[in-house]
Amino acid sequence: MPADTGPNTPPKDGLRERKRRETLQRITDVGMGLFLQKGYEATTLDEIAAAAGISRRTFFYYFKSKDDILLSLQNGMGEVIIAALKAESADKRPLDAVRDAVIAVCARFPADEMRAIDRLMRSIPAVQARKQASYVQHEDDLFQALRQRWPDPQRETGLRLVAMLSMGAIRLSFEALNRENGARPIADLLHEAFAALKAEV
Amino acid sequence: MPADTGPNTPPKDGLRERKRRETLQRITDVGMGLFLQKGYEATTLDEIAAAAGISRRTFFYYFKSKDDILLSLQNGMGEVIIAALKAESADKRPLDAVRDAVIAVCARFPADEMRAIDRLMRSIPAVQARKQASYVQHEDDLFQALRQRWPDPQRETGLRLVAMLSMGAIRLSFEALNRENGARPIADLLHEAFAALKAEV
DNA sequence: GTGTAAAATTGCACTTAGTGTAATTCTATT
């Protein structure tokens, strides 16, 4: 089965689990390297498998598809943000809590690397589509997380709105980051986007 | 094949254009039929081409991919909604104008057919992903259309918000339609979703 | 009508993603 890396899996540090994580990491590293070097379409699974020291068939034991090499990065991010949200104070306004969680998570990754991945994803229609689709999924995940943190039925619709605005602000920020070629740090763009939308609500 | 030899062919659309439209329509009809009958994956392009009376290679002259048979329906809808928006009064509040445009457009299509297509798309991950991705695209298209209709720079961010809320409400409505198996008409669900979100803004 | 340019259609060969299956090799556990 493909990517788990879940924090809710009991800490197994046997040889099997360690090898598994190593192989998973090796595939993504090698894959990303080849994608950036010679392009996504031009890189075949045979090459990736060979470079990762596994058989082509084994690749499909770790990933459901070629796309998933790229998407796994994106999906991991979503889970991390939701985890970070749980660490935020319940006294904050929900929208602020989300914003701060996102900023905190983004700070943990090298900005130029994030931009390189983003640029790569933009260049592959099928991947870009799945990435944007994951925004829609993340919005619902975020909504569920918000509901748990502020479990007042009265606020439910409001939290739905917060989830929409948050994902929208994130989207706008990354779009701006791409548009202005990383001129300003992502944290600034996030602050700006959240503030602008909040002013309207 | 009776070609009209007369010089008095009144309309501008010639034989070529007519045939083209017919073939396009035949492919989607035949494709949808087969998808609904025997499933998406189980239907091959060879079958579709044969049933549509064309070669497999010609299929790719009309569609970029198998997915596009389904997506073409979805994408058409977006353009129609934006066209309908331009017919709405500029006196209305933007959010109401969008809502009414969407309702007007939906009313033009048979509800059960729309649900059948929606159900089919949900069952195919790759298609579902592209559909959700198109929501993101439509949000921007909608924003641009709104900006043209209410071209006040002061309101720009507000209209961005309207676009987000609108697409969100549409998504929620179609989700509800699917969840409750078409119990209530789509217009009701749209009214409800828009009202609920508007109450929070 | 005739000729001609462009569009539409097709066949063929080819690459590559992805799957089913069954055999084999490892790792964990008793």
Place this chain on the structure above:
DNA sequence: AATAGAATTACACTAAGTGCAATTTTACAC
């Protein structure tokens, strides 16, 4: 040491999608 189950692999296969080049069909000019 033995056994169960996970991981790895080879092999064969299907089907989507592309490139190319030839052929037919439509449009339009003369």
